[in-house]
Amino acid sequence: MQNTSQIYDIAIIGGGIVGTATALSLQKKRNNRIVILESEDHLAAHQTGNNSGVIHSGLYYKPGSLKARNCTTGREMMYRFCEENGIKHDKCGKLVVATIKNEIASLDELERRGKENGLKEIKRLSKEELKEYEPHVNGIEGLFVGETGIVDYKDVVDAYSRLIKEKSGEIKTISRFLNLKKDKENLILETESGEIRAKFLVNCGGLQSDRIAKLCGVEPGLQIVPFRGEYYRIKKEKEHFVNNLIYPVPDPKFPFLGVHFTRMIKGGVEAGPNAVLAFKREGYKHSDISIPDILGMITYTGFWKMAAKHYKMGFHEFHRSFSKDAFVKALQKLIPEIEYDDIYREGAGVRAQALEPDGKLVDDFRIIEAEKMIHVLNAPSPAATASLSIGLTISELIVKNFA
Numbered sequence: 001m002q003n004t005s006q007i008y009d010i011a012i013i014g015g016g017i018v019g020t021a022t023a024l025s026l027q028k029k030r031n032n033r034i035v036i037l038e039s040e041d042h043l044a045a046h047q048t049g050n051n052s053g054v055i056h057s058g059l060y061y062k063p064g065s066l067k068a069r070n071c072t073t074g075r076e077m078m079y080r081f082c083e084e085n086g087i088k089h090d091k092c093g094k095l096v097v098a099t100i101k102n103e104i105a106s107l108d109e110l111e112r113r114g115k116e117n118g119l120k121e122i123k124r125l126s127k128e129e130l131k132e133y134e135p136h137v138n139g140i141e142g143l144f145v146g147e148t149g150i151v152d153y154k155d156v157v158d159a160y161s162r163l164i165k166e167k168s169g170e171i172k173t174i175s176r177f178l179n180l181k182k183d184k185e186n187l188i189l190e191t192e193s194g195e196i197r198a199k200f201l202v203n204c205g206g207l208q209s210d211r212i213a214k215l216c217g218v219e220p221g222l223q224i225v226p227f228r229g230e231y232y233r234i235k236k237e238k239e240h241f242v243n244n245l246i247y248p249v250p251d252p253k254f255p256f257l258g259v260h261f262t263r264m265i266k267g268g269v270e271a272g273p274n275a276v277l278a279f280k281r282e283g284y285k286h287s288d289i290s291i292p293d294i295l296g297m298i299t300y301t302g303f304w305k306m307a308a309k310h311y312k313m314g315f316h317e318f319h320r321s322f323s324k325d326a327f328v329k330a331l332q333k334l335i336p337e338i339e340y341d342d343i344y345r346e347g348a349g350v351r352a353q354a355l356e357p358d359g360k361l362v363d364d365f366r367i368i369e370a371e372k373m374i375h376v377l378n379a380p381s382p383a384a385t386a387s388l389s390i391g392l393t394i395s396e397l398i399v400k401n402f403a
């Protein structure tokens with residue numbers, strides 16, 4: 001006979017913001033016995049702990065998409081959560097700045113999308129009005145988006161994990177998920193720290209989510225490609241160049257927002273991130289290389305199809321990754337006064353970007369269901385902003401499943 005007290009209702013693989021938000025939401029829905037399995041020795045070790053800390057408004061996303069719905073709902077949930085739990089944040093708003101005439105059509109489209117996505121604090125700005133918000137900015141027209149804010153998502157995950165533990169949820173670090181077996185009733189998750197039995201599992205493995213799905217016998221139909229986002233910091237003496245957040249008009253062909261300026265909630269101003277192909281899934285430095293990760297990439301047809309389509313952009317990003325001059329030039333489009341010596345290299349984050357077999361970068365969040373499982377296969381930006389809403393969506397799917 002099996003000891004049922006050792007069987008969890010739900011095992012969540014991945015202790016990033018999506019996994020922890022899912023656990024929190026599940027605890028609110030039902031009195032579930034939950035365990036989070038995290039491979040590193042602390043939570044938020046990867047995307048969640050190395051991002052820009054922006055609470056996104058929902059401006060960019062195709063109306064009706066999972067990103068648009070979960071970002072706009074999740075944003076408000078995030079502000080409320082921060083207020084209720086004493087987490088430092090600032091709803092400071094941001095500028096999106098067009099610097100050349102060719103960008104005006106995309107700016108129009110952003111304004112239209114923003115309004116369709118329910119943004120109320122969105123304002124079109126002339127060249128002169130831009131200067132009232134950000135005196136050092138160079139632009140011909142722009143948008144002010146009042147719903148945008150800043151936070152440190154590590155603080156958010158700390159609060160999620162405190163609440164999870166208060167309701168008897170378990171968090172097991174240094175517990176990498178390795179394989180799945182099944183018996184008649186339960187799933188048996190093999191981990192670095194031993195076996196776990198659960199009735200249901202949720203894969204929130206970020207950069208490893210496609211591999212985890214395969215280990216669970218589920219064909220993900222896509223592959224994660226890591227894109228490193230490298231940051232610079234503005235020197236203290238020049239921080240006055242930036243009041244809040246200054247973004248360029250993004251290239252509509254890519255899911256990345258372009259290098260921008262972000263005031264950080266704990267002080268300082270970041271510039272970046274770029275989006276350069278990484279040679280290791282958790283590859284934070286140029287020298288980080290993983291042969292299995294590279295082989296996985298180059299044997300995937302989708303990779304070559306993407307490369308054929310976007311090689312020019314790829315070379316440009318590589319060049320900018322190694323050349324500070326090129327990085328500064330990109331920043332000077334927004335703030336012409338910024339100079340080479342005004343910035344210094346900081347850290348980096350790696351985005352888990354899902355790629356379709358036909359070479360398309362998956363734009364929307366992707367969450368799939370399988371027997372006794374849910375797999376979150378694409379949760380790039382704005383998934384930190386949207387985490388509480390994504391968690392709610394997943395917990396509703398699970399409750400339906402249990403019913």
Ligand SMILES: Cc1cc2nc3c(=O)[nH]c(=O)nc-3n(C[C@H](O)[C@H](O)[C@H](O)COP(=O)(O)OP(=O)(O)OC[C@H]3O[C@@H](n4cnc5c(N)ncnc54)[C@H](O)[C@@H]3O)c2cc1C
Nearest residue numbers: 014016017018039048051052054177206229349380383385
């Ligand atoms: C450079 C950058 C800037 C960004 N800026 C923003 C922003 O300003 N605002 C915003 O909303 N979003 C932003 N994002 C996106 C946001 O950070 C991510 O969408 C979000 O953090 C995804 O959370 P996650 O929990 O899915 O992934 P992660 O945070 O990567 O968590 C996945 C976890 O799974 C663990 N794991 C992996 N494999 C296993 C295994 N086999 N067993 C157990 N555990 C495993 C990992 O260690 C990791 O902790 C940014 C992302 C990057 C990279």
